[in-house]
Amino acid sequence: MDTKSKKSKPFTAWLSFFLAVNLLAVFLITCLSAVAHSGGNLTVLQAPFVDYKSTIFFKERSGHYFSYLYDPVGNLFADQNASLDYAKWCLNEEGSNVKYYAVNTAAGLEITNIAGEFSFPEAEQAPVWQDYNYYWYFDGQKLQVIDHGQPVDIQRRDSGYRNILPYVNIDTANSAHTRVLLAVRDTLQENPYGHSRYYSEKQSLAVIGWVYIGAGLLGLALLVYAIMRRRDKREFDRRLASWAGRLWLEVKVLLSLPAAFLLLMLFSELRTVHFDLPGTVFMLAAMSGLLLLGCWWFYVILLDLLVNRSNFFRHNLINSLLKWYQRYERQYAWQKAMQQRAYLLLAAESVLAVMSVLFLLIGNVLLAVLLAGAGIYLIYRYLRYYNQTITDLGKLIDHIELIKNGDMNTRLELAAESSMYPAAQNLNSIQAGMNIAVTEQLKSERLKLDLITNVSHDLKTPLTSIISYVDLLAREEGLPEQANDYIQILAQKSERLKNLIQDLFDLSKASSDNIALDMEEIDLARLLKQTLADMEEPINASGLAFRVNIPDEPVNIVSDGKKLYRVWENLITNTLKYSLAGSRVFIDLTVDTQGALATIKNTANYEMTFGEEEILQRFVRGDQSRSSEGSGLGLSIAQSFTQICGGHFAMKIDGDLFKVELRFKTVS
Amino acid sequence: MEKQQILVVDDDREIVNAIAINLQNEGYEVLKAFDGLQALDMISTQKVHLIILDVMMPKLDGLSTTLKIRAEKNLPIIILSAKSEDTDKILGLSMGADDYVTKPFNTMELMARVKSQLRRYLTLGDVNVQARPDLLQSGGLMFDLESHTLEVDGEPVRLTATETKIVELLMRSPGRIFPAEEIYERVWGETAFGVENTVMVHIRRIREKIEINPKEPKYLKVVWGIGYKIEKI
Numbered sequence: 001m002d003t004k005s006k007k008s009k010p011f012t013a014w015l016s017f018f019l020a021v022n023l024l025a026v027f028l029i030t031c032l033s034a035v036a037h038s039g040g041n042l043t044v045l046q047a048p049f050v051d052y053k054s055t056i057f058f059k060e061r062s063g064h065y066f067s068y069l070y071d072p073v074g075n076l077f078a079d080q081n082a083s084l085d086y087a088k089w090c091l092n093e094e095g096s097n098v099k100y101y102a103v104n105t106a107a108g109l110e111i112t113n114i115a116g117e118f119s120f121p122e123a124e125q126a127p128v129w130q131d132y133n134y135y136w137y138f139d140g141q142k143l144q145v146i147d148h149g150q151p152v153d154i155q156r157r158d159s160g161y162r163n164i165l166p167y168v169n170i171d172t173a174n175s176a177h178t179r180v181l182l183a184v185r186d187t188l189q190e191n192p193y194g195h196s197r198y199y200s201e202k203q204s205l206a207v208i209g210w211v212y213i214g215a216g217l218l219g220l221a222l223l224v225y226a227i228m229r230r231r232d233k234r235e236f237d238r239r240l241a242s243w244a245g246r247l248w249l250e251v252k253v254l255l256s257l258p259a260a261f262l263l264l265m266l267f268s269e270l271r272t273v274h275f276d277l278p279g280t281v282f283m284l285a286a287m288s289g290l291l292l293l294g295c296w297w298f299y300v301i302l303l304d305l306l307v308n309r310s311n312f313f314r315h316n317l318i319n320s321l322l323k324w325y326q327r328y329e330r331q332y333a334w335q336k337a338m339q340q341r342a343y344l345l346l347a348a349e350s351v352l353a354v355m356s357v358l359f360l361l362i363g364n365v366l367l368a369v370l371l372a373g374a375g376i377y378l379i380y381r382y383l384r385y386y387n388q389t390i391t392d393l394g395k396l397i398d399h400i401e402l403i404k405n406g407d408m409n410t411r412l413e414l415a416a417e418s419s420m421y422p423a424a425q426n427l428n429s430i431q432a433g434m435n436i437a438v439t440e441q442l443k444s445e446r447l448k449l450d451l452i453t454n455v456s457h458d459l460k461t462p463l464t465s466i467i468s469y470v471d472l473l474a475r476e477e478g479l480p481e482q483a484n485d486y487i488q489i490l491a492q493k494s495e496r497l498k499n500l501i502q503d504l505f506d507l508s509k510a511s512s513d514n515i516a517l518d519m520e521e522i523d524l525a526r527l528l529k530q531t532l533a534d535m536e537e538p539i540n541a542s543g544l545a546f547r548v549n550i551p552d553e554p555v556n557i558v559s560d561g562k563k564l565y566r567v568w569e570n571l572i573t574n575t576l577k578y579s580l581a582g583s584r585v586f587i588d589l590t591v592d593t594q595g596a597l598a599t600i601k602n603t604a605n606y607e608m609t610f611g612e613e614e615i616l617q618r619f620v621r622g623d624q625s626r627s628s629e630g631s632g633l634g635l636s637i638a639q640s641f642t643q644i645c646g647g648h649f650a651m652k653i654d655g656d657l658f659k660v661e662l663r664f665k666t667v668s
Numbered sequence: 669m670e671k672q673q674i675l676v677v678d679d680d681r682e683i684v685n686a687i688a689i690n691l692q693n694e695g696y697e698v699l700k701a702f703d704g705l706q707a708l709d710m711i712s713t714q715k716v717h718l719i720i721l722d723v724m725m726p727k728l729d730g731l732s733t734t735l736k737i738r739a740e741k742n743l744p745i746i747i748l749s750a751k752s753e754d755t756d757k758i759l760g761l762s763m764g765a766d767d768y769v770t771k772p773f774n775t776m777e778l779m780a781r782v783k784s785q786l787r788r789y790l791t792l793g794d795v796n797v798q799a800r801p802d803l804l805q806s807g808g809l810m811f812d813l814e815s816h817t818l819e820v821d822g823e824p825v826r827l828t829a830t831e832t833k834i835v836e837l838l839m840r841s842p843g844r845i846f847p848a849e850e851i852y853e854r855v856w857g858e859t860a861f862g863v864e865n866t867v868m869v870h871i872r873r874i875r876e877k878i879e880i881n882p883k884e885p886k887y888l889k890v891v892w893g894i895g896y897k898i899e900k901i
Contacts, residue, residue, distance in 0.1 A: 522893025533868030561892030
């Protein structure tokens with residue numbers, strides 16, 4: 001069971017990828033340099049697992065030892081004694097693993113570790129000491145390698161010697177007096193008095209082989225694991241990229257330059273590795289490590305580039321400075337920030353220009369060009385930002401227009417770094433707030449309308465039964481006299497209730513703006529005449545003198561004729577009810593520059609002890625006694641209907657004079 | 669003559685009973701239903717001559733019931749509703765109802781409307797108006813151009829000479845709005861000046877003769893601030 005937290009999974013996968021690549025890289029680098037070193041001979045890779053004496057390492061070391069012996073006696077270098085001492089020292093370190101003999105009879109030089117008298121064998125099948133069956137042999141004319149009595153064809157490519165021969169610099173023309181013999185023991189042993197390189201190479205080669213095999217296998221296994229968990233690995237790649245993304249472009253460039261230099265250097269170095277096991281292995285590992293360090297650096301840079309794309313370049317020092325400045329200027333009022341920005345640009349440009357000229361004068365052209373470039377870039381950024389600010393300002397203005405026109409849903413989306421961003425956010429908040437308010441209001445209007453409709457229905461249904469049964473009762477014969485009187489009262493009151501409910505319904509609908517209007521061009525003069533003619537009978541019966549002054553030419557207004565008729569019907573009915581008996585009622589219609597003005601004036605038959613506002617409040621009745629018929633809503637309905645029909649309703653009380661003024665806009 | 673059967677449909681039983689008593693007093697047979705589905709059942713099983721139908725009912729509302737009845741039958745439908753808005757009336761009539769009465773209703777008016785619908789349905793239902801070029805018709809109004817007489821739902825109406833001329837003028841173009849001046853000039857044959865009152869008085873009188881409820885006229889309407897018209901039905 002995997003008990004690790006989710007967070008560590010990407011890291012585990014990435015770490016295994018990292019280790020796999022490192023292990024395999026070290027493995028491959030070592031193998032490649034070994035192959036390169038052996039002149040492209042792939043058998044070198046088998047070296048740890050075969051007999052040491054058949055490996056290139058043994059042959060090479062033997063070649064080196066031979067050349068140590070030959071060089072001082074054969075080539076006669078200037079520092080001959082040092083060479084002789086070095087050869088003696090090197091070979092004596094091997095102890096009993098080698099027997100050597102090098103002599104120049106002409107120069108009288110001789111080095112050997114053979115005790116007692118020794119005469120150089122002149123024949124090829126030279127003296128064979130017991131247990132020393134491998135030897136290099138130079139008889140003054142020809143170099144021969146003899147392995148267990150058999151001469152080796154050292155010129156063959158597969159012999160493993162061809163690559164070594166260039167080290168063994170034999171000058172055959174001047175070597176007639178030189179004899180060199182190097183014999184190696186069959187079983188190499190540790191030298192208790194010195195460091196046997198043969199022995200330690202033989203021992204370490206096997207260990208190194210298994211270590212490398214192990215490292216390679218481990219690397220492969222980790223690689224397979226990393227491939228299986230590639231999603232997690234990629235997740236960590238993204239994290240790496242985001243960490244790397246925080247570095248400025250300038251920093252990345254500065255760090256990449258030495259990394260690239262290091263890589264180039266190491267590559268050329270690895271091509272010419274001198275093998276001296278086991279130390280070479282550690283050196284190779286260290287070099288591979290350095291190489292990999294450089295590689296991983298570029299890997300991270302590449303990731304950054306792939307994941308962050310254009311941000312890789314955008315996140316630079318100049319941009320960061322500009323961003324920091326943008327944040328800084330937010331603390332000032334918008335107008336001040338804009339001014340400061342312009343001043344700061346001027347200042348920065350001046351400094352850059354002066355510095356650029358100075359550098360030019362002292363001859364540093366590159367720096368001068370860089371500074372001038374920075375100045376031009378700053379101007380470019382400023383203009384771009386200025387342009388964006390203007391565009392966003394335009395968007396803001398358009399959006400305000402949009403809100404004015406009632407669009408409550410479209411939001412204004414501006415880039416977060418725009419100068420207009422805070423303003424746009426504020427505008428969005430205002431819009432959202434308005435939207436909520438409007439929605440709430442619509443909802444409550446709708447509820448109100450539903451309430452009015454339902455209440456009206458619920459009141460009308462029982463009233464229907466009451467009226468119907470009262471009517472049936474009224475037609476019942478043989479009822480006592482009083483009963484008929486009572487029924488009469490019931491009939492009247494239920495009729496009044498019916499009117500009251502209808503008036504309430506109309507008023508509620510009108511005042512909640514939920515009434516359907518049929519607006520068209522109508523003639524107000526004609527409408528007044530029609531209404532008066534329609535109400536001729538009650539007017540004549542009232543005994544009031546109507547003084548009507550309506551122009552003959554049409555007074556065209558845009559309104560709802562039916563509603564306006566209700567208005568006048570209510571006003572005239574009101575007048576008929578509350579006018580002093582025998583008094584005059586004046587109805588006038590005039591047209592002036594402000595539009596049409598219709599007035600109705602009458603003298604009240606009671607003292608009006610209330611103000612204009614009060615009378616319009618619902619249920620305030622002219623006589624306050626509430627005894628007469630009607631709902632008391634007549635004037636309120638007249639006012640509401642006038643307003644929804646596009647008119648203006650005004651009422652004036654002056655002593656006993658009651659006056660209502662209606663104003664409408666005329667159309668030509 | 670067999671008694672005419674009237675179906676009364678309303679979810680309020682007391683209203684159904686009150687209407688039933690009134691109808692029985694007038695000599696009609698009454699069937700009662702309390703929702704739309706029940707009403708449809710009764711129409712399919714019994715001979716019904718007229719339906720009085722409420723709008724807001726459970727199961728199937730009055731408007732849907734009207735639509736279903738109209739898909740099959742031509743019998744008169746009077747809608748009875750607490751909804752008194754003009755839009756509700758127009759909706760009800762456009763669904764195929766013949767008349768629309770608002771609650772609370774006047775019993776006498778309802779009875780008059782029942783009578784007039786039945787008369788029209790039973791006596792004039794088969795008159796092919798299209799084949800009679802000498803007839804002007806709008807809903808239950810029928811004006812004979814030969815004899816200059818007007819019938820409302822089959823009942824002759826006595827009009828004066830001037831009233832007859834006004835009705836003929838308006839009925840020749842049903843739905844058209846005539847200003848008072850035009851009516852005056854074409855009927856009286858004189859130049860019109862300050863004639864609104866004169867024309868209005870005549871219109872009111874005609875309305876009292878042809879309309880069941882002159883306060884809520886069905887045919888002859890005042891278009892406030894513009895003129896007068898006979899509705900095109």
